[in-house]
Amino acid sequence: MDNDIQFADLAEMWQSHDPAPPGLVERALVAIEMEDLDAEYELLHIVERGRTLVGTRGDQAETLTIVFSGNDCSLMMRISPLDGDCRRVDGWVSPPRPVRVSLKQQETAFDSTSDAKGRFEIARMPHGLARAVLSSLPAPDGTAHVEHTEQLFATPAFEV
Amino acid sequence: MNTDRLEVTPSGAQVWSQSTTLFQRWRTGDALALDELVRALSPVLWQVVRAYRLDHGQAEDAVQSTWLALVRNADAISEPAAVGSWLTTTARREAWRQARRARQADPLDDDVLERSTPAARSAEATALERDAGNVLWAGVSQLSERCQRLLRVIAFSDRPDYAALAADLGMPVGSIGPTRGRCLDKLKTLLQEPDKEVPRGQ
Structure with a gap:
């Protein structure tokens, strides 16, 4: 081995021992594609992600739990497989309150509203990449949003 | 020891000039150029953020x-040639925030981790086959966290921003260059005597 360590060799070593995971680029592209440049939101960040096997037999029913968090809001979702290529999403918004929850995919969006305990569900949506967007509900009397009370949160792209 | 030559742009210099071209094309209306930029640079950004001991998620x-920050703030980059360093700097900042968030959630402090890793690493190192890349990997794995981060960030940055690096690593700006040199010297020693335990702490 020659005497000088080159950064090029170090770079190559890291690239082969800890390569970027498959799908990294695609998920970044989807996140960009679904970016709403007009919306002022706080980006939530992933804090936890885990898979749990549910059911007793080897039917590969695997539930994904994913938690995003920001300064004033966090969002936990449990994603369970349904028949075909579909998923069910059970979610909790914290601090608990009613908000509009939208799971956006490239073609469509699946909307739900959380209850006073922050719980929401999307009974069925296709497997694929999505972003979650949380927004304040209109005031109960139907008046327009009051600007400074409206809050918007969005997540990066993740696999449902 | 001659570390001056390392002042030149590290590996894959063409990725940075390619980024400049793609950014320019995107800003002048070619939407597909952004996709190409994401494809070209995401693997590099991955390396930068993984220097901060983040898990995959x-x-x-x-x-x-x-x-997302680039898409929202593209107007702030007035000089296309700066896009590479803007991206790696932003990635380091994001990684730093993530790492801080993770530390708050994780009761293990740095010292505990530091002490618990060498044994695991040498077991790992001996199991590796002795080709050049693995020898280098085994050597780097024995460096301190700080050395590993510094070398990795420099290896994947376009003209590394020493002031920002210094802030991240909690070091004075003037000590980045010398520290880099010491990290490389230590690595060189480890590569020459792979089984010798080198005092940690740098």
């Missing part, structure tokens, strides 16, 4: 946040 989050 957090590292990916940091890479995505970096791209």
